[in-house]
Amino acid sequence: MNRERILLEHGGGGLLSHELVTEVFLPFFKNACLERLEDSAVVTLGDRKFCFTTDSYVIDPIFFPGGDIGSLAVHGTINDLSVCGGIPLMLSAGFILEEGFPMEDLKRITRSMAEAAKTAGVSIVTGDTKVVARGAADGLFINTSGIGRIEYPSPLSVESIQPGDAILVSGTIGDHGATVLCKRKELGLISEIRSDSAPLNGLVASILAASPNIHCMRDPTRGGLGAILAEIAGQSGLSLSIREAELPVREEVRGVCEILGFDPFFLANEGKVAIFCAAPDAERILDVLRNHEYGRDARIIGSVGERDGGGLILQTIIGGSRVVDLPLGELVPRIC
Amino acid sequence: MNRERILLEHGGGGLLSHELVTEVFLPFFKNACLERLEDSAVVTLGDRKFCFTTDSYVIDPIFFPGGDIGSLAVHGTINDLSVCGGIPLMLSAGFILEEGFPMEDLKRITRSMAEAAKTAGVSIVTGDTKVVARGAADGLFINTSGIGRIEYPSPLSVESIQPGDAILVSGTIGDHGATVLCKRKELGLISEIRSDSAPLNGLVASILAASPNIHCMRDPTRGGLGAILAEIAGQSGLSLSIREAELPVREEVRGVCEILGFDPFFLANEGKVAIFCAAPDAERILDVLRNHEYGRDARIIGSVGERDGGGLILQTIIGGSRVVDLPLGELVPRIC
Numbered sequence: 001m002n003r004e005r006i007l008l009e010h011g012g013g014g015l016l017s018h019e020l021v022t023e024v025f026l027p028f029f030k031n032a033c034l035e036r037l038e039d040s041a042v043v044t045l046g047d048r049k050f051c052f053t054t055d056s057y058v059i060d061p062i063f064f065p066g067g068d069i070g071s072l073a074v075h076g077t078i079n080d081l082s083v084c085g086g087i088p089l090m091l092s093a094g095f096i097l098e099e100g101f102p103m104e105d106l107k108r109i110t111r112s113m114a115e116a117a118k119t120a121g122v123s124i125v126t127g128d129t130k131v132v133a134r135g136a137a138d139g140l141f142i143n144t145s146g147i148g149r150i151e152y153p154s155p156l157s158v159e160s161i162q163p164g165d166a167i168l169v170s171g172t173i174g175d176h177g178a179t180v181l182c183k184r185k186e187l188g189l190i191s192e193i194r195s196d197s198a199p200l201n202g203l204v205a206s207i208l209a210a211s212p213n214i215h216c217m218r219d220p221t222r223g224g225l226g227a228i229l230a231e232i233a234g235q236s237g238l239s240l241s242i243r244e245a246e247l248p249v250r251e252e253v254r255g256v257c258e259i260l261g262f263d264p265f266f267l268a269n270e271g272k273v274a275i276f277c278a279a280p281d282a283e284r285i286l287d288v289l290r291n292h293e294y295g296r297d298a299r300i301i302g303s304v305g306e307r308d309g310g311g312l313i314l315q316t317i318i319g320g321s322r323v324v325d326l327p328l329g330e331l332v333p334r335i336c
Numbered sequence: 337m338n339r340e341r342i343l344l345e346h347g348g349g350g351l352l353s354h355e356l357v358t359e360v361f362l363p364f365f366k367n368a369c370l371e372r373l374e375d376s377a378v379v380t381l382g383d384r385k386f387c388f389t390t391d392s393y394v395i396d397p398i399f400f401p402g403g404d405i406g407s408l409a410v411h412g413t414i415n416d417l418s419v420c421g422g423i424p425l426m427l428s429a430g431f432i433l434e435e436g437f438p439m440e441d442l443k444r445i446t447r448s449m450a451e452a453a454k455t456a457g458v459s460i461v462t463g464d465t466k467v468v469a470r471g472a473a474d475g476l477f478i479n480t481s482g483i484g485r486i487e488y489p490s491p492l493s494v495e496s497i498q499p500g501d502a503i504l505v506s507g508t509i510g511d512h513g514a515t516v517l518c519k520r521k522e523l524g525l526i527s528e529i530r531s532d533s534a535p536l537n538g539l540v541a542s543i544l545a546a547s548p549n550i551h552c553m554r555d556p557t558r559g560g561l562g563a564i565l566a567e568i569a570g571q572s573g574l575s576l577s578i579r580e581a582e583l584p585v586r587e588e589v590r591g592v593c594e595i596l597g598f599d600p601f602f603l604a605n606e607g608k609v610a611i612f613c614a615a616p617d618a619e620r621i622l623d624v625l626r627n628h629e630y631g632r633d634a635r636i637i638g639s640v641g642e643r644d645g646g647g648l649i650l651q652t653i654i655g656g657s658r659v660v661d662l663p664l665g666e667l668v669p670r671i672c
Contacts (some may be wrong), residue, residue: 003439004438004439004440005435005436005437005438005439006433006434006435006436006437006438006439006442006467007435007467008435008467008469009467010433010465010467011433011465011466011467011468012467017465020465021463021465024439024442024443024446025446025463025465028443028446028447028449028450029429029446029449029450029453029459029460029463030450031459031460031461033426033459033461033462034460034461034462034463040462041426041428041461041462043425043426043461043483045381045382045384045386045425045483045485046381046382046383046384046485047382048381048382050381052426052428052461052462052483053428053462054428054429054430054462054463054464054479054481055430055464056430056431056432056464056466056479057466058432058466058468058472058473060472089379089381090369090377090379090388092377092388092389092390092481093365093390094390094391094392094479094481095392096392096394096432096477097342097346097347098342099341099342099343099344100341100342101341101342102340102341102342103339103340103341103342103360104340106342106360107360107364110360110361110364110365111364113364113365114364114365114366117365123365123367123369123370124365124367124370125367125369125370125377125379125388126369126370126376126377126388126389126390127357127361127365127370127390128390128391128392129346129347129353129356129357129361130347130392130393130394130477130670130672131342131343131344131345131346131347131348131669132347132394132474132669132670133344133669133670135471135474136394136396136473136474136670137394137472137473137474137477138468138471138472138473141432141466141473141477143390143392143430143479143481145390145428145430145479145481147379147381147388147483149381149382333467333468333469334466334468334469334472336466
């Protein structure tokens with residue numbers, strides 16, 4: 001494969017994204033914070049712990065069932081802070097606009113960002129706008145960066161995951177990816193399908209309050225649940241065993257995947273969290289999740305095995321098991 | 337003028353940028369922080385004051401004499417924090433890459449960012465990369481957001497400017513804008529001209545240490561010194577009187593401006609600061625500036641008059657005076 005130029009897969013959250021980060025960015029930007037490769041950096045400001053994160057949103061189309069690029073940009077960064085144990089406090093918003101972009105669309109997206117921020121209880125405190133000539137960008141890109149306050153006493157990190165931990169997911173997988181796919185392919189038939197884009201700070205706060213034994217959380221966006229689990233297995237050297245039959249998938253999403261040849265395990269989510277916790281607390285956390293509007297379909301989906309480099313093992317519905325590798329990249333570009 | 341679509345001037349730091357912010361963003365993102373319209377938001381985290389800022393960089397060309405999009409993205413955000421009195425601590429970096437972008441260029445830019453950050457004593461602690469298909473972006477865009485710690489006791493803000501204040505600029509104006517212009521127009525003749533892109537945190541720290549009577553600072557980037565002074569005059573209702581003869585302009589920059597019909601007063605700077613301070617402290621601040629490598633050509637350029645809505649008044653070299661309006665937008669798009 002040609003590695004002299006950037007490929008679409010370099011932005012897909014899979015193997016090539018990982019390679020780009022570890023071979024291009026990390027060697028130059030050497031510091032302990034970045035090397036942890038979590039969704040946010042945990043930093044000390046004054047004498048307290050905060051987290052700081054950034055994400056650019058380039059989703060195509062910018063309007064989709066269940067949201068738009070504006071609400072997504074707010075939810076996505078709130079979720080990156082939340083899964084690191086941060087209580088999201090404030091966001092920045094940086095717009096890159098293509099000359100000729102309709103002002104009405106910009107207002108609609110701005111309104112949507114403001115509403116999403118208000119609903120989640122965070123403020124957009126600083127911003128920036130750049131405009132490039134026609135053809136130099138595709139409509140509108142948004143960057144949001146965010147700061148959150150950390151109060152959870154134990155570190156939430158891949159390094160905290162222990163053999164024997166339970167693995168949970170907060171709801172159905174692949175909704176966002178399948179929605180964007182349908183919208184792109186103009187599959188009008190499957191009208192019920194919507195992105196799960198949602199702010200997870202409330203849900204995460206409720207499970208952190210319910211258990212002191214949560215070890216790690218991740219936001220399974222690009223590359224889906226499969227990619228983040230494979231990445232964690234790779235980083236930690238632990239085997240992760242997932243029961244395919246327990247993976248919650250909406251019927252409509254399964255239908256789209258069957259038609260188009262995708263696997264919901266590798267499709268993006270924008271309102272879901274994967275949780276690693278001490279096994280005895282799993283049922284309690286599951287109850288709390290199921291009592292929250294964004295966690296009704298939560299499941300315990302597997303467990304952590306030994307530190308034997310066994311990777312991510314999927315116990316298939318038909319009774320076999322297979323090792324799942326980190327995909328090369330998201331199969332659907334510009335999903336977020 | 338058609339206001340139903342985004343124009344290049346909406347990103348130019350002039351009147352249309354101002355209109356976009358006050359008519360589209362502010363009505364939705366209502367909060368005291370954003371409404372101050374400073375270069376960074378001043379926020380309280382724990383029991384201390386910090387500043388938080390964001391900027392996207394879309395400069396064309398990405399490599400130019402004196403820097404590249406990477407060093408610029410680091411310097412620009414460091415400077416936005418510095419002029420708000422923040423000691424820059426950490427940055428985020430968000431990349432939007434076009435499919436096919438050369439890996440070597442990405443490495444060169446990443447190295448340049450890392451070096452710029454190291455020189456300025458800040459860390460890049462968190463990042464993100466998105467890739468879009470060929471034609472959906474022009475090469476590479478970078479967003480950097482940053483956090484700085486505020487220790488200066490008095491608020492640095494347009495609201496703190498007083499009648500009688502002195503106005504200083506830390507060095508020659510228009511260097512960055514003229515460099516980008518030359519590079520675009522392939523004006524090879526003027527080979528000495530270089531961007532002034534530089535981190536101002538050291539220089540700003542030294543003047544803040546020298547005087548407790550600094551009232552406001554601004555980073556005259558898009559739209560140049562003229563645009564930020566006109567904006568401050570508009571926001572504050574104060575008349576600002578500037579002596580054209582005192583404006584420091586390099587001979588080469590003046591030459592480029594004469595050939596191409598630009599005014600250095602409205603050309604972008606990337607390593608300069610405009611300072612408003614109590615008049616008795618102006619000479620001391622000037623001395624400190626001139627002893628710093630980035631302030632050798634500093635000048636006292638004017639003074640603040642009454643709160644009479646008189647606007648920005650330029651005392652011209654030929655002895656007249658004229659009111660300078662906020663330009664519609666940067667005359668050179670994609671300058672930063």
